[in-house]
Amino acid sequence: MSEKFVETKFYKMPQGELLNLESGLFLSSLTIAYETHGSLNKDKTNVILLCHALSGDAHVAGYHVADDKPGWWAPMVGPGKAFDTEKYFIICSNVIGSCKGSSGPNSINPETGKPFGLSFPIVTVKDMVNAQKKLLDFLGIKKILSVAGGSMGGMQVLQWVKEYPEMIMSAIPIATTYKHFAQQIAFNEVGRQAIMADPAWNNGDYYGKEAPSRGLAVARMIGHITYMSSESMDAKFGRSLKNKELGYEFATEFEIEGYLGYRGDSFVKRFDANSYLYITKAMDYFDIQKDKNLIDVFKGVSSRFLIITFSSDWLYTPAQNKELVRALKMNGIDVTYCEIGSSYGHDAFLIEFDEQTKLIKHFLEKTFKTL
Amino acid sequence: MSEKFVETKFYKMPQGELLNLESGLFLSSLTIAYETHGSLNKDKTNVILLCHALSGDAHVAGYHVADDKPGWWAPMVGPGKAFDTEKYFIICSNVIGSCKGSSGPNSINPETGKPFGLSFPIVTVKDMVNAQKKLLDFLGIKKILSVAGGSMGGMQVLQWVKEYPEMIMSAIPIATTYKHFAQQIAFNEVGRQAIMADPAWNNGDYYGKEAPSRGLAVARMIGHITYMSSESMDAKFGRSLKNKELGYEFATEFEIEGYLGYRGDSFVKRFDANSYLYITKAMDYFDIQKDKNLIDVFKGVSSRFLIITFSSDWLYTPAQNKELVRALKMNGIDVTYCEIGSSYGHDAFLIEFDEQTKLIKHFLEKTFKTL
Structure with a gap:
């Protein structure tokens, strides 16, 4: 293990601020667990935001002290890897609603001194993104070179592009969907x-x-x-x-x-x-389209896209992603679509590192050059 | 409702007889719930055995007195229908292990006077078939014009052919598999x-x-x-x-x-x-192949086959059935394979009646003529 140990940090929203939620409710206290890898450059133009899936957390790579398991996407994040920590400043934060350090149902409700349980408000992918945005504001980051993630991480990627298109230079949604279908x-x-x-x-x-x-x-x-x-x-x-x-x-x-x-x-x-x-x-609430035509959702977006799917992923299928590709292309957006041949199903984004690395590395370099 | 009411009948295995099970255990008391539709001809050559799926029962068609819902495959069984009750004598019996009249875990254990619960022995598809065989022996039936069924019913169809090839003139496995795969x-x-x-x-x-x-x-x-x-x-x-x-x-x-x-x-x-x-x-135990080559399983079989699958059935897929078709063909068996285009998934065998009717009607007539 030549890599340094990493430590999870915690952002706490200043008192008096609120995180407004899609439901109409709000959070008056907010903690976000996050990790960073690599160094922020002087112009703050080398930021990559990695978004995790359902059971993931902020610990994307490297080792915690006294832990023998590295982060959940360790083969993808590090020196010379897909998300090269010698070039980029990687941020990964735990979504709200989770139990891995960010505010969620097992957090202590400051009003009662007890865990929230079901009194924690329902959150959406948009709320997760808005919570991350508070963290980025705190870190003084105004531009994101790339936002990337698999599965629910990919949903956050799409939501970031929709909410803050001017911030996002490029987006890498992997093994994901633009809305949750009935199945x-x-x-x-x-x-x-x-x-x-x-x-x-x-x-x-x-x-x-x-x-x-x-x-x-x-x-x-x-x-x-x-x-x-x-x-x-x-x-x-x-x-x-x-x-x-x-x-x-x-x-x-x-x-x-x-x-x-x-x-x-x-x-x-x-x-x-x-x-x-x-x-x-x-x-389940995730639906980037809502009542709109999918093409209209991405009007005015100029972020470059690399969309990755896996041939045997029957949960978030290549077919669903092709609809997304079409909608982006109809907006004149620069989209690279790649279906990786794999028998590993949805899990492939946590297994098939070689092809993902090649695709992502090249895509990030090209994006960085366009700055 | 011009069709007559039907009544569920009950076969009880004579005292002293045993039903030996694949596990090595046996049942010393056995009840089989069954229904018949149509009339047995003089030569007893017009028998069709219909096998039901997981949650099915003996009540395949027609109405029970005071019931406003017909049997589970009513559109397929009746005068002029796929399984034409004016031509054929239809038998449908409830599988053992079920709770619909045949012996199962909710039956009373004669030794204790209480329901068996988990003391009921584990049964297999082969055991289900052997229990049905006792019923057919009781009814004096030596030849089956056709044995047909969907899903687990189709597993019984294949097992019938394997166990009693000389009895079975033809077989119609529908939306089924020759073994349960891992998923x-x-x-x-x-x-x-x-x-x-x-x-x-x-x-x-x-x-x-x-x-x-x-x-x-x-x-x-x-x-x-x-x-x-x-x-x-x-x-x-x-x-x-x-x-x-x-x-x-x-x-x-x-x-x-x-x-x-x-x-x-x-x-x-x-x-x-x-x-x-x-x-x-x-x-889950069902595996017609066991340690054998699938081709060898059907050596000596001369029953004609009509295999029906549905294009969107992802539980028991057309691809799995094509392996079966190949194994049968390699034995020189007369096999008709038909994949019905349908969006209804596995349930299609309980929905897509028109095409199934045409295929089955024609197949049965041809089989009957070969007698």
Whole structure:
């Protein structure tokens, strides 16, 4: 490990300020956990904002002291990597609604001294972006060379372009969608129902007591099925058994069952069930188009785009992204679209580093040159 | 309603007989609920066996007295229909493990006088077929003109051909698979976990008490997502809201959420959670191939095949069925394969009646003529 240790920092919104939310409500206290990698140049023109997915956090790369696992996109962020920390100043912040340091349902409500639980207001992807904007204002950053992210991170990318087009030189939405379609809402809703069906959930009021772990584990298992492709599941597990012979019992018998169980159980140790509700809801609300024609959404936008999809991603499909490409092109926007051939399904953005690196590196260099 | 009322009949295995199961265990008492439509001809050569899917039952067509809903495949079974009751003698029986009249976990264990619950032995698709075979023996039927069914019904079709090739003149597997692949097991397993996570499940011992309804509802919701295509969900629901405006709350907001909730809630009124565990497990065990080459499985088979798939069925895909077609053809078996263009996903076998009717009617007539 030649890379330096990184530390999560915390931005606190000054007292008196508010974060207005799409719902009409507001947050009067706001904390944002964030990390930075690399150095800001004198002109502040080398800023890259990385946005994380549903279960991600601010810890995008490098190591925390006393931790043997690097950040969630470590192979993509570092010296000489796709997001080259010798050239660029990388910022990654935890979304609001999460449980990884930024304000969310497990934060202490200053008015009661207790965790918010369900009294935390519903947040949207637009709210997440506006919270990040407060952090950038605090850091004195007025231009973003590129905003990039996969899955829900990609939704934030699109929202950034829509809200602050003049700030964004370029955008890299990866394995994402311009709105949540019915099937995507359906999968999230079933996950939420699994959590809310757990008696330990107790209407969100379980902090300091038993957490709704079984419900959250089921929700995560559903999620995992959508993150893999049928093909990759088959290649990895097929019909392999945990033991030599079938036991004819309801215990875990197939490898795939064991894998899902393991994924579910390990998730509940690191994630809060209420945050799962809040963040999936934010994704379901996501619709960059709303009642508009998709083409009109991007009127006046001049940010360059690199859109990356994966051939076997059946959650956020290449087909959905091609509609986005078309809408951008109809606005004369400079768009590069690349569908990477991969059998890894949606998870590919966390696996297929070589091709992503080549595409992104080149795209960022070209963008930087146009400054 | 010009059609006659039908009545469910019950076959009871004679005392002293056993139904040996694939697990090595056996059932010493066995009831099979079944219905017949049409009349058996003198030579007993006009028998069609219809096999139902996961949540189906023996009530395939016509009306029960005092019931305003016809059987589950009513548009396909009746005078002049695909399975023409003026020509053929139709038998449909409820699978063992179910809760619709045949022996299953909610049956009374004669040894204890209480419902079996989890002490009911695990059953497989082969066991279901062997139970049906007892019924056919009882009815004195030695030849089956055709065995047909969709989804898990199609698995029984393939198993019938494998177990009793000499009895089966023809087979019509619809919207099915020759084995459960990892993703199919994964969806079932998550459903089972949702049920078993419900404290009311109580290790299967809940009869006479509160049933694990919330867990079963979640399981059914997951199932429903896999029964529809993303396209049909989008056409039917899209991002439509139940109310005019977003409420920014965890209550049902999108139409698709309401639909899934409704499907879940109505299912728990008519289905037993333990049966859901047993039957999904039987499906997961289904693997007509086992350790064999798929081609070798069908050696010596001379039954004619009509295999029907639906273009948007992503649960049991056309691609999987083409592997089956190939294996049959390599044995010189007479196979007609038809992929019906439909946006309805897996559910299409319960929706697309016109094309299925044409295909099946013609296929049955031709089979009947070869006698």
